[in-house]
Amino acid sequence: MADPKILECFPNPAPGRDYVIEHTHHEFTSVCPMTGHPDFATLTVRYVADRSCVELKSLKLYFHAYRNEGIFFEAVTNRICDHLGALLHPRSLSVTSAWKGRGGVTSVITAEWKVPARRRSGRR
Secondary structure (H helix, E strand, O other), X not given: OOOHHHOOEEEOOOOOOOOEEEEEEEEEEEEOOOOOXXXXXXXXXXXXXXXEEEOHHHHHHHHHOOOOOEOOHHHHHHHHHHHHHHHHOOOEEEEEEEEXXXXXXXXXXXXXXXXXXXXXXXXX
């Protein structure tokens, strides 16, 4: 399983402004847990940072850690969203995975991270 401890962050250089950060990884690979065949996707991470931004080399290494993992499309997309949300505590975050077709079927999965209720109310 990909370890979220791989991920690193740095201080948001403009924390007083909402601006969108979008990273796209065109070579994401995991393994179908049913067939053992490789699955290929383009992953897009889109977020509005609060205090922290994700460091790109660590994000790439984190994505590569999924190469030999047997995991369904839905599970990997949600797991990545959860890991990045827990690391960054962003104002908003979505992770979209667009999977290459097999047998004429393509899939696109989008997971959104929600700010925990206690944080929305101002308590930490």
